[in-house]
Amino acid sequence: MKRLVQSCFVWLFLLAGASLLAQNVKGTITDEKGEPLPGASVVVKGQAGKGAATDLNGKYTISDLQPGEIQLEFSFIGFEKQTKTIQLSANETKVVNAMLKESSRRLDEVVVVGYGVQRKRNVTGNIVSLDGKEVRDMPAPSFEVALQGKAPGVQISTSGGMAGSASVVRVRGIASVGGGGDPLYIVDGVQINQDYFAGSGHGRADAGGMNQNPLAFLNPDDIESVEVLKDASATAIYGSRGANGVIIITTKRGAQKGLRFNFSTTQGVSLPTNRPEMFNGREYLDLYEEAWINDGNTGVPTGLPAGLSWNEVQNTNTDWVDETIRTGYKQFYDFGVEYGKDKYNFYAGVSYDANQSYIEGDQYNRLSGRFNGDYRFSDKLSMSLSTNLTQGVYYRVDNGPAGGLGAAMSTALPIYPIRYNRDVYTQDPDNPMDSVIQHRQGDYWFEGGVNNNPTGLRDLKRWRNTEIRSINNLSITYSPFKNFTLTGSGSYDYSGFTEDLYEPLDILPGADPNIVGQGIAKRYPRTSNSVNLHGTASYIWDLNENHSFNFMVGTEYVDRRSEVSNIVLTDSAGNFSGLTNEVFDANGPFYDFAYLRDSVEFDSVQLESQRIYASYFGRVNYAYKNKYLAQVVLRADGSSSFGPENRFGFFPSVSGGWIISDEKWMKYNRVINYLKLKSSIGFIGNSDFAQNQFISRYNFIQAPGYNNNPILFPINAPNPDLKWETTEIFDLGLEFGLWEDRITGEIAYYRKNTRDVLMRVQLPRNNGFTEYFDNVGGVLNYGVEFSLSSNNITTENFSWKTDFNIAFNRNRITSLGGYSEDAVAGGTNDTRVVEGESVGTFYMVPVTGIDPSTGLPIYRGINGEPTNVYDQANRVPVGKGIPDAIGGITNTFNYKNWTLSTLLVFSIGADVYDHSAKYQQTGWPAFGNFWNFTPAAYDRWTRPGEEARLPRLTLDNNTYPGLEEDFWNTSLWVQDASYLRLRNVTISYNFDRDKAQKIGLEGLSIALIGTNLLTFTEFTGLDPEVARDFTDVTDRNMSLNTTYLTAPQEQTYSIRINANF
């Protein structure tokens, strides 16, 4: 097939060649190794319209040239330009070959900026550009995981363990509290829908103990490049949502290199970075007995959960961790084809990813297809299409607080059996003299609670989330005259999400063992439709040699709707009686039973939310002598989140750059070959916030209402003054290149001052509502980022390159507008907003030690005095989840065809609040919680005079003075979680082209990849890198680095094969 296509091209070129007349130039353009460069261009200077692009073999021909001296300019992306002057006689055909040198200046690369591209040297903003390969080498379902440690100031907290769970991405700290704190993602120019709470039923944010990843639809192998925009200059053009940074993803479009096929596969295994260690049955009972004795009891302990007696649990020892983890298997396949020609180019790809985590039953499968193409109708008119279709199927199990491995680490006690080991009978209610079977031998034992038999629950419960996602974009570019370009773009982002659950009756307490195969089938369909239209006009105006301008104006409109579907219930008279998503007496889940799908209509479609943006923007770039740079961006954004008075926000930015190295007095500096000083200041907005809070809204209930009369009632305390959260960002940066770019780097200082912070405030109850959405106070982030790239050794056969980056960030709440610390809470995590402290401060009663004489905790009172009474009035900030510094070190070694790459990532100064440790280290049966212990419980007080970290065990809720509930959230569970982690090691071998060609390939590489191989930390919990399940946006912003039975990260070992042909 390929030969046929190639033949056709050659034939076409020959036809074209037959028409040559008069003076001609032809030749071949190659790289330094002599490899042909298809798609390189040759321009004849001074003869308008004369030029050509090379064919598949790097050959070109230019005909009908004027005789005499002519200048040929050869160029190709990533290579240095070359100019040759030749003399051409009348009727002469001359062969002129060119060998282009690869550009050593990464700074001359083109980077994607908002609504366009710029040469990196001309960029005045702070942009990090990553090649797609850096993303592809991380065997994770979603690309953002691969950004960690590679982009300074970008913090990625990968959510524990599960295959389909979302990561938390923070660019330069966290500026928002109640508004979305995640960066804006742009895929091929489209602001994508990124709802972190949509993956769980209707209105259920973190069901099953996780938030599903809305970015996992994107096949990492489709990605050509990723740009991270950080400062005002770069992000202001996305003013409406750029305050938390912008991540621009560009997918492959088909390089102009003829026809090219690519196949890659990754096969790997998944393990936990740290296996949870829990006590066995004997150890658990020993501690229970110790608590029993501590309380002054004697004799055989009683009070075990589930009505179990001391004797009957002696021989039960279930290792629930073993029951819930496994070696997960990962497989990924990707096949892509690229084709480029003068008029058009395209990329088409299909991939399949079956990604098992180490958690038993947890698997994310993705089948995706993509087609990107560009068609150039003429020099003036071109069209681009990007489309993808993805089916993500996520087989889910409970996790974290919801059960599964979370239960294995908590309330699934080792004294609980998995199954009944004999038939169990009970009194026949119809005939008290007789007995009936209650449980059969081999049935799952659920007497300790359904969640506390994670094996049984996993086997019987069926849970699957299915998403069909398609993002489509069509853009048309028209250049009616030189330097003026109009672009119109329309895109449609569709998500059809269906959560299916099946809960068999077997798991319900008191289930009849004779009834098998019946249960409740639940289905939660949600569709999201997002339309994005934008148009831009740009004009490049080179006033003269010294002054050049680039103008751009544009407008954009975004409309997002999400709808949920329900089953309509009717009463016996056929009248509407309610909505449901459940079918009782089902034999299985909807996806397995056609009769359910055929007989049950989800024909009530309810609008869940709608969000609209409209924006107008303009950008002017100015360059004086190509070394003094300036940029002005103006953007006005309208958002449906605000009332008419505050609907529009205006977000300007100005920036400047000075390429010092282009000054005459620097030109011949032997050390510094590139030096650019740049600075920007601007305002960016955020309206990613709950909708319709500015206006009073009501609910109506027809029946039963109250007293069988309808009721109508307000459902919110409206805030008509709600307005844009605004962040003022100042940035000062210095880019440098030393010794001909042998060392390149950048140092930047930034200061982000956020005002009118959108917060979902807990109101004093006297206001009549518990929640209120308000612009409250301020948040300040400031810091320094430093990145360095060094080609340490470069020889013919061996090279060693080091990339290092570190970012220091300080974050603090500057004002709370009079609200109390408890006004904003991060879910149940005891994270609070406290003036002068960072967002999401751990706000708890400090424990200063354990009284050796009594084994009781000693707290620090609000005035510093010791007290043995727990009192929440003594709560103070005891830690923070935001690190002081993050970064990464990448070392890449090349020896001949071998490449070894290692990535170390680190986080310094963040604490982790281990919310579950209070139970795991005390068991805490005093308040009716029966938890298994971790080995940390060994460091407890056991006898008078003993110095210990943990207090005495007890079964009595009166033992700890002042404590009236198990809400014993103290500094005892807050710990420094600085870490250094060997995130990635890749060893790859690239076969020589000639060897690859022997087996019919153009290129072949094989790589062995290991992730999360080593972790160095003082943190004693499971994993210092943690992002737990979050209940809402505020929790997501506030509760970074809290953990509650969060599964550890996964460690993977993979092999990746990549072939081109």
Place this chain on the structure above:
Amino acid sequence: MKLFKHIFILLATGLLFTGCEDYLEAELPNNELLEEEALESKEDVLQVLNSCYDVNANVFNGKVQYAHELLGDNLSMLNESGDLGQIYNRNVSIFNGVVDGLLADLYRTVFRCNRIEEVVGDFDFSPAEEARVIAELQTLRALSHFEIVKLWAQPAGYTANNSHPGIIYRTETSVTVLPRPSVAETYNNILADLTAAVNSNALSVNNPYAISAGAAEALLAKVYFQLGDYSNALLHADNVINSGAYRLDTTIDRFQTDTANLSEIIFKTRSFVTSTINDPRSGDFTGNYRTDLPQPPFLRASADFYEDYAEDTLDSRVTELFEVINADTPDEFVGVKKFNKPYFDVPILHLTDLKLLRAECLTLLNQDLNTATQDVNDIRERAYGNSSANVPAGVPANALLEEVRKERRIEMFGEGDRVQQLKRRGAFEDDQLMIRDVIWNCDGMILQFPGVERTELFDINPQGGC
């Protein structure tokens, strides 16, 4: 020239968006209405008023009643844990969810009432209709605030001029940070609302499911009683009793379904349950007290309470409404049978309360002891089925007072009355009065506010722990 043409086209496209801002108005979810859509007629306003009764019914479904009772000496618990255990142990956390929810719901009623008051003038109510609506919402607003001040503030009489911290009295809906007023100011507001409602003469006469003239005045009597203003309490109680609209029933059970036409009820909430509608509003009674379910009840009668009455086997209230369960075993407790039904209407204001109130006022004022005696005997005769336990005529005021209070305790068991009576007595009669082994005015005898209530202008209560 072409450049200008293209710029014009672009601008025109932009103007299509900017012509009006309607395109930035997002639709509401299907189940929501804008206020301007929701409130189009006076019927709509009445539906909002009905929603005030709705929230009120959710508060008086046993929740507010047991919040009072748990602070007092009438109850014991299955185990003294959880949110209710904190109340019982007089050490409520700022994170106590039940207490938080209760406060929020009480103020939710207030918010809705206030919103009605703000908009009622915009609709075509007749003057009489409008006056009735306002009087109803004033009474509901006062009722909610009355419960809040009793639970979250030390009682009237705690300081000489009631200058101690009260609770915020809300009369408008805007979100504002307000200072904490004194108990005197709080009660002044309550009295102002109730007096206005009573004086409006606009309320209905005899609908027990809505605020009637009798309900507003009965509540006014109770407020004065709590304030220790026995003359005014007597005046208004007399007015209601003498109105003839209410009479004592023969049954000792006021907690019945809507099919029982009880004539002593002045105001109650409704559980509406039919073959097609299931809307019970007594869940926090039935969920916590019932002794006729397999699981043991969470709330029980205290030994202190039962010992006062147990020996009187002729009193049908003792024999029919209470039972000793697991007698002579370590698990023995006194079960409350009073709420052993799937659902029922919950009385909030009733004649028994007013008669006992009147009797106590008369006794304390040493006036018309015959009427006071008769009031007590009316209730006793119903409980005993005859006059065998009647208080004889001519007993001294002090002795009569004992009898009145003994009646009140058992009659009003579970209704959240007892602890406030004890506090009133502590404040006005016996400053050493003890309630379940602690002084009546210790910090833990009032509920702690949720942490979010604390602002720059509002100090929450001292932490309990007594």
